[in-house]
Amino acid sequence: MLRDLPLPLSRKQIASIVESQSAPIALWSGAVSSGKTIASLIAFLIALVAAPDHGLIVVVGRTLQTIERNLIDPLQSKHLFGPLADHVRHTTGSTTATILGRTVHLVGASDARAEGRIRGSTIALAYVDEATLLPHSFWMMLLSRLRVGAESRLLATTNPDGPFHWLRRDFLLRGTEVGLTNWHFTLDDNPSLDPAWVERLKAQYTGMWYRRFILGEWCLAQGAVYDMFDETRHVVDLMPYMRRWTAVGIDYGTTNPFSALLIGQGEDDHLYAVSEYRHDSKTALRQLTDAEYSRGVREWLAAVRRPGEHGAARGVRPEWIFVDPSAASFMTQLWTERVPGIAPAINDVLDGIRSVSVALGSGLLRIHRSCTGLLGELPTYTWDEKAAERGEDKPLKVDDHSADALRYALHSTAHEWRGLIDYEEATGAAA
Incomplete structure (x- = not known):
């Protein structure tokens, strides 16, 4: 045989x-x-x-x-x-x-x-x-x-x-x-x-994922989930023209914060977290209804400034709006209002974290400084060490709403953007 x-x-x-x-x-x-x-x-x-x-x-x-x-x-x-x-x-x-x-x-x-x-x-x-x-x-x-x-x-x-x-x-x-x-x-x-392909594969993983999937080690999930996040590398003040408005990821919350993140593909073939909509009922001292959240998201998208265009061009129409799949009533509200591109997000947590890690680790993803909710969460988003001791990989469910919105948008479109990774850049950054 x-x-x-x-x-x-x-x-x-x-x-x-x-x-x-x-x-x-x-x-x-x-x-x-x-x-x-x-x-x-x-x-x-x-x-x-x-x-x-x-x-x-x-x-x-x-x-x-x-x-x-x-x-x-x-x-x-x-x-x-x-x-x-x-x-x-x-x-x-x-x-x-x-x-x-x-x-x-x-x-x-x-x-x-x-x-x-x-x-x-x-x-x-x-x-x-x-x-x-x-x-x-x-x-x-x-x-x-x-x-x-x-x-x-x-x-x-x-x-x-x-x-x-x-x-x-x-x-x-x-x-x-x-x-x-x-x-x-x-x-x-x-x-x-192919040795060149091996180097490209190595560039996709960092931290724990590198140890497990490249070195083959049985290692503990501990510390920061996105330990590859580096403000000097990933946070930008200026963005190029967006050739695609790829997706919005939405993490639904009533007592917890509601977060939406807009992802675009720039003319430089990097992904950008361009803008963020966030409502924290505890800070605002007021909960919003599904209809109010829908209006808030639509008004936010209509007001987003389009970078790289002359004048003050505003308003975007993303190809997809991926919503926390547990937020059935909110999706129904959006469908009722005929908001286009609505779909339940792919909510495989570990696979989604890997997708975000690949985008960050390879340098493909950049985040505009205005996305303050996301930038506040990424450095503090950590693994649950008690769960790890039980043999489970789980992030702590604390201050993760914008991080979840990012995961929904990136993981649900991963099949589209993985081919954009510049492996020479990624390999150089890893070195």
Whole structure:
């Protein structure tokens, strides 16, 4: 099977593939893009051929969509798997696939309720994508379902998390006791990567994210969330002409502050937090209704001065207005008033923080000095160390309203702006 693969494999990848065939629980962990997924998928295909006929074959990920993107799509790539790709059949949205003639069940496990999807099953072979993102209870239920004696196997991949995460605490550090074998990968273990691309990838991450996703360390989330924020680098008084008014992010609040941030793409292809609208009911001694907030946002956007244009040109129409998804009544108010471009923000907190970190760390994002609410929050936005000791990465929910608005706007449009990063600039700044 290995001879049919078009991509080169490192010695570590080959060793992990061979050694994993005798491991009850095999785990590939380490840096992003380090070759661990390809090695684990090859090991899975070999294990699939040898799996007993009785018992289910399951592939588990956070959602069905992530399974399709992270696993099924690569397996169907002839660039990666050559002629083996012809033997992977799947209809988008289906919860089963046919791989090498075997029926494979695809199980999304985004919360603890997902364990009901495998309860009562007898599983012969399981593959888990991004194990640290699974609920602990689901992982334990999955282990209990591996009931085909010594022939049952579990293969898994993960990027590192905090050092107190249950996967490290209860399994990695007790590997011999629980039958787990782990292979740790770094970027240097992937022989198929272009060195220039590796440098660009390194430029995307700073601080904790660099240690976890580039160095592959299990490190604690502590201190400032945006430890790469530097006023001298990120805060500006002058802005160029905006070729796009990309988005507004809105964090809704009644007793807490209501914050809206306007993001534009300048003619220099940097992103700018151009202007901020903020209402703090505690300071103003008055709460506003949804209709009043809607009017306030519309009047604010109509009054925003457009930089880089002659005269005092004012008024912008952003392509998108991303609203805190829990603020259903406010979104309904905006829709009723036919405000264009309204959509619920993508509210994956950690992924969103990573997107903001990439924008700040690469130097892509700059913030106008008038955004005082955001500039007051970014330096003091910190990780919850008590949560970290429980194995959870969570920021403290204190003074985070403008920071959340920024996260909504940037993460919801990340697929559009990542290509704007100047990696030479980012690499030089990191150095």
